[in-house]
Amino acid sequence: MVKRAVFLKHSLGARPSWSLAVVIFIAVWSAHVSSAERLISLAPHLTEMVFDLGMGAQLVGVSRYSDFPAAAARLPRVGDAFQLNVERIINLAPDRILAxxxxxxxxxxxxxxxxxxxxxxxxxxxxxIGQGYRRLGDALGQGPRGALIEAEFTASLNQLRARYAPRSNPRVFLQIAENQLFTVSDRHYMGEAVSVCGGENVFSDAVSEVPVVTLESVLSEQPDVIVFVTNQKGRLPWQAKWQTFLPDATIQRVESDLLSRPSRRILSGITALCRAIHLEAESG
Structure with a gap:
């Protein structure tokens, strides 16, 4: 869907070297494609990744809930990950769709x-997540930046693991929905984050990555810490129930946008999760 290209001729003396001209043409055309692509992102974390790679200006459309950074919130919406407006996508004429x-x-x-x-x-x-930055960077002509973000992400994750993993292993129930008992197994990256923090995910071995569990099953696991992954402020629907049924458990919360989106910002979410699990103050 690239409509323009630059053709450069190169001559050696009086005779043009057409093979070299073709090589130069291809190189310049490829660079043009990478820098001028019109992009649509179909997931909030992919939108964040595009901005992290310095390509936010190329976005012409994004999915619902793409609200970070602030510039993303001003872009046209094309639906969400499960229900897309195909007509709008066609009208926006993207060169590449990120899904x-x-x-x-x-x-x-x-x-x-x-x-x-x-x-x-x-x-x-x-x-x-780090590998995803490298692959996306390669696809968008930002390979070095993608590789740098991957390296920084891996180093920061290892630092968190080294700091928290050796600590005591409190039993953790991660509740990722306000009204229902959805949680994650260790096959999900949020479940893995509990392990990075030195916690023990009480549903680590669940068959599904995102299982629905029962009240009885949570009570039988006797978690030490219950962490709500939510953006909701104020008192949560299940909060009183846990205080009644598990009075010895500590109830915490972590901002959902930080922990549930698999972008570079999840490092802040994991840090908040570690502090919540180990009952640290924000400055800890």
Whole structure:
């Protein structure tokens, strides 16, 4: 969908070297494609990653809830990871669509059939977040920046692990929904984050990455710490229940946008989670 290219001729003496001209043309055309691509992001964490890579100005559309950084909130919406507005996407004429691997597979296949280039990202663990920056950086012509972010992310994650993992291992129940008992296993990156913090995820071995559990199953696990992953302020629906049924458990909360989005900001979320698990003050 690139409509312009630069063709450079190179001559050696009086005779043009057309093979060299073609090489120069391809190199300049490729650089132009990387710098001028129109991008659409179909997940908030991918939107953040694009801005982290210095390519935010190339975004012409984003998914619902793409609200960080502030500039992302001003971009046109094209739906969310599960329900996309195909007509709007077509009208925005993107050169590349960035998608979460698990979101709207039929719609993504339809967009590919229409000729759109879809770049899929899959997050399997915390290490894959850094790797995702490298892969996305390579795809967008920002390879060195992507590799740098990956290295910095890995180093920061290792520092958190070295600081917290050797500590006592409190039993942790991570509740990721305000009204229902959704949690995560250690196959999910948020469950892995509990281990980084030196905690023991009470549903670490659950078959599903994001299981729904029962009140009875939580009570039988006797967690020491219950952490709500939420953006909601004030008293939470389940808070009183836990205080009644598990009076010895400490109830904490961590901002959902920081811990649930697999972007570079999750390092702040993991830091907050570690402090919550070990009952540290914010300056800890």
């Amino acid at each position: 979460w691997q698990g979101g709207a597979p039929r719609t993504l296949s339809k967009l590919e059939a229409l000729g759109f280039l879809v770049h899929r990202q899959e997050i399997k663990g915390l290490s894959s």
